[in-house]
Amino acid sequence: xxxxxxxxxxxxxxxxxxxxxxxxxxxxxxxxxxxxxxxxxxxxxxxxxxxxxxxxxxxxxxxxxxxxxxxxxxxxxxxxxxxxxxxxxxxxxxxxxxxxxxxxxxxxxxxxxxxxxxxxxxxxxxxxxxxxxxxx
Amino acid sequence: xxxxxxxxxxxxxxxxxxxxxxxxxxxxxxxxxxxxxxxxxxxxxxxxxxxxxxxxxxxxxxxxxxxxxxxxxxxxxxxxxxxxxxxxxxxxxxxxxxxxxxxxxxxxxxxxxxxxxxxxxxxxxxxxxxxxxxxx
Numbered sequence: 001x002x003x004x005x006x007x008x009x010x011x012x013x014x015x016x017x018x019x020x021x022x023x024x025x026x027x028x029x030x031x032x033x034x035x036x037x038x039x040x041x042x043x044x045x046x047x048x049x050x051x052x053x054x055x056x057x058x059x060x061x062x063x064x065x066x067x068x069x070x071x072x073x074x075x076x077x078x079x080x081x082x083x084x085x086x087x088x089x090x091x092x093x094x095x096x097x098x099x100x101x102x103x104x105x106x107x108x109x110x111x112x113x114x115x116x117x118x119x120x121x122x123x124x125x126x127x128x129x130x131x132x133x134x135x136x
Numbered sequence: 137x138x139x140x141x142x143x144x145x146x147x148x149x150x151x152x153x154x155x156x157x158x159x160x161x162x163x164x165x166x167x168x169x170x171x172x173x174x175x176x177x178x179x180x181x182x183x184x185x186x187x188x189x190x191x192x193x194x195x196x197x198x199x200x201x202x203x204x205x206x207x208x209x210x211x212x213x214x215x216x217x218x219x220x221x222x223x224x225x226x227x228x229x230x231x232x233x234x235x236x237x238x239x240x241x242x243x244x245x246x247x248x249x250x251x252x253x254x255x256x257x258x259x260x261x262x263x264x265x266x267x268x269x270x271x272x
Binding site: 004011027028043090092112114 | 153154161163175223251
């Protein structure tokens with residue numbers, strides 16, 4: 001796993017409400033759909049996502065604050081599998097195995113020993129620059 | 137608030153255990169103390185912190201996964217107060233008011249409408265580069 005953070009995904013109950021809140025603070029979505037919005041953050045992305053718990057394969061019920069997942073984007077499709085196997089070997093719980101995602105990439109999630117979630121993702125629509133950053 | 141993420145802080149029960157886990161994945165701390173470790177992440181910082189709940193002014197009891205806070209570092213000491221006031225005006229709950237921190241900077245925390253924590257911080261030891269990134 002390279003030392004890289006590409007996005008932070010916040011599980012939110014209501015995407016338009018979350019977008020309005022961050023909009024009042026000057027953060028504007030580059031893309032917004034019913035269930036998710038993407039806000040550029042200086043080489044990383046803030047994702048406001050309604051279905052994070054489902055996507056990550058974890059329970060969400062009654063959680064306040066909602067879940068948070070750090071994304072680690074990789075350069076090649078099968079790097080997702082490699083990083084997840086490395087995480088498993090290091091003692092992580094794999095909450096969702098590597099799989100081809102309906103948005104066209106590949107993804108999986110692990111939880112660290114304290115339960116913090118990381119998504120490992122390959123997204124052909126989010127190329128990494130030389131320094132490993134994502135610019136929407 | 138500028139579009140910037142400078143760090144992600146994960147509340148962890150045991151800093152050496154967390155450091156060992158991330159170390160097995162190839163992420164090495166640049167600095168480690170009893171209660172906190174700082175791992176460089178390509179222009180941002182991953183903080184593994186034992187006392188995040190206390191520092192953020194929120195309850196932690198029984199939480200699993202532990203808390204997570206996104207840090208937004210600012211260039212000037214009193215920008216902390218300005219960003220927190222903007223967040224309050226946007227409807228955020230201020231979980232800890234702006235204060236001079238014992239590590240020599242200034243800090244405060246707000247929670248977004250879903251309860252996700254942001255720390256707003258001025259840290260004279262973490263200068264931002266022109267692009268607003270932190271390199272430890």
